[in-house]
Amino acid sequence: MSRAAVLFRRGSVQRERLSRAEAERARVFASLENLKRDATQGEQMKRTSEQIRDANLSQASSQEKRRLVELLDVNAYPWEDLTGAQLTCTVSLEPVSHQSISIASPKL
Numbered sequence: 001m002s003r004a005a006v007l008f009r010r011g012s013v014q015r016e017r018l019s020r021a022e023a024e025r026a027r028v029f030a031s032l033e034n035l036k037r038d039a040t041q042g043e044q045m046k047r048t049s050e051q052i053r054d055a056n057l058s059q060a061s062s063q064e065k066r067r068l069v070e071l072l073d074v075n076a077y078p079w080e081d082l083t084g085a086q087l088t089c090t091v092s093l094e095p096v097s098h099q100s101i102s103i104a105s106p107k108l
Contacts, residue, residue, distance in 0.1 A: 048091050 048071065057065060073090040 045091060052091075 052068065052071065057068070071091070075088045077086045077088070079085060
């Protein structure tokens with residue numbers, strides 16, 4: 001085998017290794033971005049949950065109670081025989097301003 005053929009083969013092998021390394025690098029960075037997004041969503045859920053926990057519904061106005069229901073995304077699905085209903089609740093991860101839930105905590 002000629003020297004040029006050997007060098008060409010080595011170059012091909014190196015390009016293939018480089019291509020695999022770049023693909024692995026892209027996979028690792030994508031995985032890191034997923035972890036960052038999951039951590040951010042976890043923090044958003046924690047803040048939202050704390051705001052809901054601190055709300056004192058017994059002293060809340062009807063507007064404040066409606067805001068909490070909207071925040072919790074509560075839905076009622078009546079049963080066909082109308083003897084009950086299925087309730088679902090989903091916590092929105094959108095930022096909530098501190099002014100939107102201004103209910104005093106009973107701990108204060």
